[in-house]
Amino acid sequence: MSDPGAHKAALRQYLQECREALLWKLDGLTERDLRMPRTPTGTNLIGIVKHMANVEIGYFGDTFGREWPTPQQRVSEADLKADPQADWYATESETCDEIVDLYRRVWAFADATIEELPLDAVGRVPWWSEDHQQVTLALVMVHVIVDLARHVGHADIVREEIDGAAGLRAGSSNLPQQDWPAYVAKLTRLAERF
Numbered sequence: 001m002s003d004p005g006a007h008k009a010a011l012r013q014y015l016q017e018c019r020e021a022l023l024w025k026l027d028g029l030t031e032r033d034l035r036m037p038r039t040p041t042g043t044n045l046i047g048i049v050k051h052m053a054n055v056e057i058g059y060f061g062d063t064f065g066r067e068w069p070t071p072q073q074r075v076s077e078a079d080l081k082a083d084p085q086a087d088w089y090a091t092e093s094e095t096c097d098e099i100v101d102l103y104r105r106v107w108a109f110a111d112a113t114i115e116e117l118p119l120d121a122v123g124r125v126p127w128w129s130e131d132h133q134q135v136t137l138a139l140v141m142v143h144v145i146v147d148l149a150r151h152v153g154h155a156d157i158v159r160e161e162i163d164g165a166a167g168l169r170a171g172s173s174n175l176p177q178q179d180w181p182a183y184v185a186k187l188t189r190l191a192e193r194f
Helices: 004-024 031-035 045-060 077-082 096-116 137-163 180-192
Strands: 122-124 134-136
Touching (some): 004 096, 045 137, 096 137
Antiparallel strands (some): 122 134
């Protein structure tokens, strides 16, 4: 695949599939379920979405000199200075629906950057170390896909612990039909031998 257009299309497809996988992990859950911290470090489903919205604004906006049109909706440097985890949870004044809507608007913003620039377009990531700040759109796309895929994995586990919903996408699980309690019991017996 030596065609830059085909490379860009493939990267966009993987990016969008990860975005959609993240949002389906929220389907059918209550505001409380989405906000509830599920790990010792406070990981919660809506926080993952809010974090990724801010990540994409930064990488597809700031990096390429494009301003996010509603700066009051993103987590600011001052917010992060006051609370380094400010982009990892919904505040009392934010609803989960508002954060999901924000993320969908971020997709359009990021996709416009991707559409307008060639893969070898040069940008600058100001929060990276000085010797690594210069990047290309291709590198940024791969970086964001990897970061997003990692967080989709977190969301997979968090959602499964809430109500057992698991799999690649809504209505199309990639998991085999299995007696899961028996399978977990088998793994537990194996682990207990050590």
